[in-house]
Amino acid sequence: MRTFNIYLDKALMGLLAFLFAIMIADVFLQVVARSILNLPLSWTLDVAQLMFSWTVFLGAAAAIRRGAHYHLDLLPANFKIGNAVLMVTCHTGALIVVAILLFNGKEFLELGATRYCQALPISEVWFFLPILWGLLLCCVFCLN
Secondary structure: OHHHHHHHHHHHHHHHHHHHHHHHHHHHHHHHHHHOOOOOOOHHHHHHHHHHHHHHHHHHHHHHHHOOOOOOOOOOOOOHHHHHHHHHHHHHHHHHHHHHHHHHHHHHHHHHHOOEOOOOOOEOHHHHHHHHHHHHHHHHHHOO
16 A cells, blocks of 8 residues: 555656646746737636646645645654654544545535636536545545
């Protein structure tokens, strides 16, 4: 399972880098088009929001995998048992929050499936899918 998580982490980091590059290029294109060419592109806002949504929720899962979320060191580093108990407690709390969000996530997907973007010819479900995928990845990384 650990080997799978390592490969999953590498794939996730590659995907995040790709999505972030698209977001940067999209914002750069919007600035150039609006400022230099005096040509506002309406679809760039939807693309930026879509990439932001995916990077936030997938990035949260990657941060769990790498232990990169903000935390306080409540116990000395040499108190291994206490730190292990705190980690299990924190991961259990995270799993409870994830379970609640996953339980209510169906409503988000139903809402997104009935609405469409203003400028892109896609359903808004693509804006809500990263919530589901990010939460599922959080579960995978918390349980390991």
